[in-house]
Amino acid sequence: MKTQNYILILLIAFSCTMCNSSKKEKEDTITTEKVSETDNDKHPVLTPADSLKLVNHQIEVKGEVEFPLQLTVDSLRKMKVATITDFKVVCQSGEVKKDDKTCKGVLLKDILEKAKIKQSGHKDRNFYIVARASDGYMATFSWAEIFNNPTGENAYVLFEENGKPVKNGEMITICKNDIKTGPRHVSWLKSIEVYKVK
Numbered sequence: 001m002k003t004q005n006y007i008l009i010l011l012i013a014f015s016c017t018m019c020n021s022s023k024k025e026k027e028d029t030i031t032t033e034k035v036s037e038t039d040n041d042k043h044p045v046l047t048p049a050d051s052l053k054l055v056n057h058q059i060e061v062k063g064e065v066e067f068p069l070q071l072t073v074d075s076l077r078k079m080k081v082a083t084i085t086d087f088k089v090v091c092q093s094g095e096v097k098k099d100d101k102t103c104k105g106v107l108l109k110d111i112l113e114k115a116k117i118k119q120s121g122h123k124d125r126n127f128y129i130v131a132r133a134s135d136g137y138m139a140t141f142s143w144a145e146i147f148n149n150p151t152g153e154n155a156y157v158l159f160e161e162n163g164k165p166v167k168n169g170e171m172i173t174i175c176k177n178d179i180k181t182g183p184r185h186v187s188w189l190k191s192i193e194v195y196k197v198k
Helices: 002-039 048-054 073-077 108-115 143-147
Strands: 059-063 069-071 082-090 096-107 127-133 138-142 155-161 172-175 189-196
Touching (some): 059 108, 069 108, 073 155, 082 155, 096 108, 108 127, 108 143, 108 189, 138 143, 138 172, 172 189
Parallel strands (some): 059 189
Antiparallel strands (some): 059 069, 082 096, 096 155, 127 138, 127 189, 155 172
């Protein structure tokens, strides 16, 4: 009888161990899926040939604006151009992905002022801006960040890096004062879209 009880206890313990093991495998699968979902938020690694397919020769400023715009590198050069020095693209992990000694571009704020956001009054400020890449990557800015915050003087559409045209598309967005600058570094910029928060 004692032997039977002992065997029964061992079987129960073994069953519990197997259940926990199965549960652990499910948790590992979920974790792996979550990690891969995060990878989808990044620009894909492309060959130079594939990168050329994503290049846009103009960006469209559209949405809740009175004057939709089609901007090219030449039209940006005719606006108030700023030179940015010592800009690093820092990804979420803290790794420096790119280090530009000099860049040239136009403040995102100047572009939005030219397009004129459709505000119904002085206090109508519930807008957000999406910088969209041709590969589907997006970064957002709020109206308050651009027009009532130091970010407005640090968010740019660039067309030149280190004295040469931008490599990943003709124009990109950056935000100099972000702690991790990578998430709002939008290569292959396709459009700047203004939406009203509803």
